[in-house]
Amino acid sequence: MEIDHGTLVAFAKSFGLFYLMVFFAVVLVYACWPSNRDRFDRAKKSILNDEDGPCR
Amino acid sequence: MISQLTKGERQLALVISIAVAFLGLAMAGGGFGNPLGFHGFIVLLFALGVTFLILSGYFAPEPSPERLKRYYDDPIKVGVILSLIWGVIGMFMGVWVAALLAWPEMTFDAAWASFGRLRPVHTTGVIFGFGGNALIATSFHVMQRTSRARMPDQFSPWFVLLGYNLFCLLAVSGYFIGVTQSKEYAEPEWYADIWLVVVWVTYLVLYMRTLARRQEPHIYVANWYYLAFILVVAMLHIVNNLAIPISLTAAKSYSAFSGVQDAMTQWWYGHNAVAFFLTAGFLGMMYYYLPKRAERPIFSYRLSIVSFWGITFLYMWAGSHHLHYTALPHWVQTLGMTFSVMLLVPSWASAANALLTLNGAWHKVRDDATLRFMMVAAVFYGISTFEGSFLAIRPVNSLSHYTDWTVGHVHAGALGWVALITFGAIYTLAPILWKRQRMYSPALVEVHFWLALAGTLVYVFAMWNSGIIQGLMWRTYNESGTLAYSFVESVEAMHPYYIARTAGGLLFLAGIVVGFYNILMTIRRAPSLEASAAKQDEPVTSGAAPSPVSAGE
Numbered sequence: 389m390e391i392d393h394g395t396l397v398a399f400a401k402s403f404g405l406f407y408l409m410v411f412f413a414v415v416l417v418y419a420c421w422p423s424n425r426d427r428f429d430r431a432k433k434s435i436l437n438d439e440d441g442p443c444r
Numbered sequence: 445m446i447s448q449l450t451k452g453e454r455q456l457a458l459v460i461s462i463a464v465a466f467l468g469l470a471m472a473g474g475g476f477g478n479p480l481g482f483h484g485f486i487v488l489l490f491a492l493g494v495t496f497l498i499l500s501g502y503f504a505p506e507p508s509p510e511r512l513k514r515y516y517d518d519p520i521k522v523g524v525i526l527s528l529i530w531g532v533i534g535m536f537m538g539v540w541v542a543a544l545l546a547w548p549e550m551t552f553d554a555a556w557a558s559f560g561r562l563r564p565v566h567t568t569g570v571i572f573g574f575g576g577n578a579l580i581a582t583s584f585h586v587m588q589r590t591s592r593a594r595m596p597d598q599f600s601p602w603f604v605l606l607g608y609n610l611f612c613l614l615a616v617s618g619y620f621i622g623v624t625q626s627k628e629y630a631e632p633e634w635y636a637d638i639w640l641v642v643v644w645v646t647y648l649v650l651y652m653r654t655l656a657r658r659q660e661p662h663i664y665v666a667n668w669y670y671l672a673f674i675l676v677v678a679m680l681h682i683v684n685n686l687a688i689p690i691s692l693t694a695a696k697s698y699s700a701f702s703g704v705q706d707a708m709t710q711w712w713y714g715h716n717a718v719a720f721f722l723t724a725g726f727l728g729m730m731y732y733y734l735p736k737r738a739e740r741p742i743f744s745y746r747l748s749i750v751s752f753w754g755i756t757f758l759y760m761w762a763g764s765h766h767l768h769y770t771a772l773p774h775w776v777q778t779l780g781m782t783f784s785v786m787l788l789v790p791s792w793a794s795a796a797n798a799l800l801t802l803n804g805a806w807h808k809v810r811d812d813a814t815l816r817f818m819m820v821a822a823v824f825y826g827i828s829t830f831e832g833s834f835l836a837i838r839p840v841n842s843l844s845h846y847t848d849w850t851v852g853h854v855h856a857g858a859l860g861w862v863a864l865i866t867f868g869a870i871y872t873l874a875p876i877l878w879k880r881q882r883m884y885s886p887a888l889v890e891v892h893f894w895l896a897l898a899g900t901l902v903y904v905f906a907m908w909n910s911g912i913i914q915g916l917m918w919r920t921y922n923e924s925g926t927l928a929y930s931f932v933e934s935v936e937a938m939h940p941y942y943i944a945r946t947a948g949g950l951l952f953l954a955g956i957v958v959g960f961y962n963i964l965m966t967i968r969r970a971p972s973l974e975a976s977a978a979k980q981d982e983p984v985t986s987g988a989a990p991s992p993v994s995a996g997e
Contacts, residue, residue, distance in 0.1 A: 393773065393775065396775075397775060400779070408757065411753070411757060412753075412754075415749065415750055415753040415754075416750065418749070419746040419747075419749040419750050420746060427661055427662040428662065428745040428746065428749075429745070430660075430661070430662065431590075431660065431662040431663075431664045431665070431745065432664075432735070432741040432742050432745045433741050434590075434660060434664075435589065435590055435664055435666075435732060435735060435736060435741075436735065436736065436739060436740075436741065438589040438590065438592060439589065439876060
């Protein structure tokens with residue numbers, strides 16, 4: 389099969405579109421998943437006081 | 445510093461530096477009479493210097509196991525200092541090349557001092573020397589703190605830091621003698637490129653090993669940005685630098701790509717270097733040091749995740765906007781343009797996230813120049829990403845391309861965003877690293893802030909004016925349908941702006957010199973934390989800034 393301009397445009401307009409849309413949806417679901425809230429909250433607060441460790 | 449290494453680590457360091465010295469000797473011998481031979485001598489001298497350094501502390505007693513309970517900060521300290529040294533050199537070169545454009549006679553009558561050789565010394569000095577060392581140093585700090593884990597060994601951070609600086613040294617010294625592969629921001633030749641791959645893989649492995657030791661269940665988002673920076677830069681560097689040397693004993697090589705493919709590969713690299721070196725890495729810095737200094741958690745952690753994936757996946761496609769109106773197929777240009785415009789969403793999400801974090805802490809921004817550095821950096825990040833998306837639109841680009849507008853845009857990002865966030869991070873970091881109550885002089889931080897901001901504004905406004913005038917002069921036709929202005933007339937019209945630009949650069953350079961002095965004096969003179977523990981009731985009497993070190997540190 390020859391890869392020409394038309395092939396690439398067709399690929400970009402079909403796969404490219406859905407790949408980015410699905411990816412975006414997955415990221416949104418991960419970010420908003422309720423059970424992730426506690427880990428995120430902990431992570432964002434824990435950096436405020438990390439200079440003493442605990443450290444291993 | 446050597447005394448902190450274990451016997452085994454000292455031996456390993458010695459073996460590696462002697463091996464590198466032999467490598468340098470082989471390059472010097474094999475490439476004698478070629479620039480490669482000159483670089484061989486530099487590698488040899490560098491490696492011998494490191495060898496003597498190790499030998500000088502080789503017989504010191506073993507370090508106490510107590511150290512393993514603390515974070516490993518020695519390479520971070522050296523990295524901060526190296527970053528500032530490179531910053532001063534790189535920005536000085538920037539002022540010089542800026543002056544050269546206003547007064548072309550301000551050079552020596554020698555090849556090494558020509559504009560074409562000095563300019564990459566400036567760009568490599570500030571991007572890779574100043575920016576790269578700052579990224580490496582802060583990433584070593586952030587990865588340990590957010591993981592609450594010490595680095596897994598004490599050898600690899602030194603290898604990464606010193607190896608990286610050897611690369612910068614080879615790059616910069618090569619430009620003076622005419623070594624370049626003529627790819628913007630990827631000028632160093634094949635042997636330096638191979639060396640950087642070795643260093644960079646070690647860096648990635650070190651980062652992953654530290655994260656693997658973490659005590660926190662979740663990897664804090666700043667680490668994601670640093671990791672994206674390391675991983676993607678490795679990929680870009682390897683692909684864009686694929687080349688065949690004309691001989692193993694010569695510096696010259698030929699790229700694996702040619703024609704428009706070469707141009708596309710180069711700007712896929714070039715724009716993603718902006719994205720992942722100058723943006724992702726420094727966003728990692730912002731997501732850690734800004735909340736830390738403001739003593740408030742980031743406004744929205746969820747938003748930081750969404751913008752992370754937005755930036756990584758959209759930036760990858762934007763590079764072709766550097767090649768509007770060229771032989772590159774039209775649809776590839778359109779692709780780059782479209783993704784550049786979409787990129788505004790995650791970019792502004794990050795900028796807004798940073799600024800909203802400061803809600804409730806604006807009094808601190810007013811009083812504390814360190815936090816203000818980071819606040820203004822976030823504002824410039826927002827401005828320059830908006831400008832970038834705008835300039836990537838093809839018809840806009842027809843006015844701006846090849847003019848000083850592009851140069852102004854780059855410096856709004858490089859000075860206003862990258863350098864200011866770095867200064868903010870370094871001023872936050874220095875008292876913590878050297879265990880000081882605060883910086884030696886908060887007043888000098890304030891001076892640095894205003895010099896840097898004034899310098900950036902003067903520079904950017906000069907280039908906006910100059911660029912738009914230039915673009916308009918190049919496209920103005922007279923009644924007979926020919927160009928109204930000759931090229932030389934447009935050069936003459938630029939003269940006042942070039943003088944203003946040099947003045948702006950000089951202000952910025954003065955700022956970093958003040959900052960460097962302040963850091964050195966903080967290391968030598970600022971009151972230490974132990975002293976404050978002895979007389980705890982005494983309030984900190986620093987004029988402008990509150991103590992950066994909060995209770996519990």
